[in-house]
Amino acid sequence: MVKAVFFDVDGTLLSFKTHKVPESALQSLQQLKEKGIKIFVSSGRPHYLLDSLKNIEFDGYVTLNGSHSFIPGGETLLKKNISSDDIRSIIEWSRQVSYPLVFMHADGWFAPAITPEIREITDHLEVDLPEVLPIEEALGKDIFQIMGFFPGSLDSSVQENVFSGCTITRWHPLFCDIVCKGNDKQEGIIRVMEHHGFDVSQSMAFGDGGNDINMLKTAGIGVAMGNAGDEVKSVADYVTSSVDEDGIRNALVHFGLID
Numbered sequence: 001m002v003k004a005v006f007f008d009v010d011g012t013l014l015s016f017k018t019h020k021v022p023e024s025a026l027q028s029l030q031q032l033k034e035k036g037i038k039i040f041v042s043s044g045r046p047h048y049l050l051d052s053l054k055n056i057e058f059d060g061y062v063t064l065n066g067s068h069s070f071i072p073g074g075e076t077l078l079k080k081n082i083s084s085d086d087i088r089s090i091i092e093w094s095r096q097v098s099y100p101l102v103f104m105h106a107d108g109w110f111a112p113a114i115t116p117e118i119r120e121i122t123d124h125l126e127v128d129l130p131e132v133l134p135i136e137e138a139l140g141k142d143i144f145q146i147m148g149f150f151p152g153s154l155d156s157s158v159q160e161n162v163f164s165g166c167t168i169t170r171w172h173p174l175f176c177d178i179v180c181k182g183n184d185k186q187e188g189i190i191r192v193m194e195h196h197g198f199d200v201s202q203s204m205a206f207g208d209g210g211n212d213i214n215m216l217k218t219a220g221i222g223v224a225m226g227n228a229g230d231e232v233k234s235v236a237d238y239v240t241s242s243v244d245e246d247g248i249r250n251a252l253v254h255f256g257l258i259d
Contacts, residue, residue: 002257003198005032006062006189006215007248008207009043010125010171012225014052015243019126021053024249029056031258040192042185044169044177044211046104046145049127060195062188064104065169065211067144067179069188077191081105081142082180086165090146091135093162102130102147103138110137117149117174124172146178171209185215204255206240206248208232223251 007013013021032039041053042062047070050063060077062069069078094101100115110133111118122129150158152170159168163178170176185207193200205212205219208228216222217235224236225247233239240251252258 001202002037002204002220002255003202004038004040004059004193004196004204005252005257006040006042006185006192006203006205006219008185008205008209008212008215009041009045009050009053011208011227011243012206012212013041013243013248016124017244019052021056022243022246022248024246025243026056028249028252028258032252033057035257037257038196040189042188042205042207042212042215044145044171044209046109048108049125052126060192062185062192064145065177065179065183066185066188067183068106069191071195077195078183078188079144080180080183081144082146082178083165084139086163086180087138087143089162089164091138093158094135097150099148099150101135101149103135103141103143104145104147105141105143115149121147121172121174144179147175148178149175152176169209169211169213171211177211185212186218189215189218204257206251208243221255 029039038059040060041058044065047063060071070076100117102111110131112135114129155168165181166178167181168176168178193203201220203219204221205215206223207216208225213235222236224233224239226242240247
């Protein structure tokens, strides 16, 4: 029996076309709550970039790809930042290359400069630009995630040689998410399920990006959106239609969670 459902945000709950949650998804979330099934966000976004979901009462949040997982009201289930040693390595590496970086801490995000790539992503997500601060500011803050705007072909070598204490995942070809090793959506949902006294087999998860793969493999039922890539679909228990084609509702009806 499914007792909790986890939802990725971009491309899963939020449409890239309308930048809104489809009405069918909003109704489906309400029906889940009425049936006593808990609903959770599981996103690469930090909590301060979730304004588009502010009118939905979620039971908890897995944010920053698992680096900060919490229950409304402030109870923290998981919070682990990138080590200062890795931050120093990243700063040194950045001085040798020209790839843009965006740093996310507990209260906001910043970049050493606003580049066309960063503008493209903030426009794509319809969020405000990060603050502009010197890269050295990262040494004085707890950094939970870094957006790295470099080619995917470099992910393996960069992770091994620069971000040795970190994990790199992608849900967009233009950039990657970099978090402390051991932090991911998988760990986030495990912590949430343990907090509520549920077995992870009693969970369902929806996602569409590379950073959702471990989550879909871990959940009792992993659902890939129709707009997901083939790598994501290959690990899912079920592939639904796209976010713009009522994918969340269709999957929940398929599994008998709602009518």
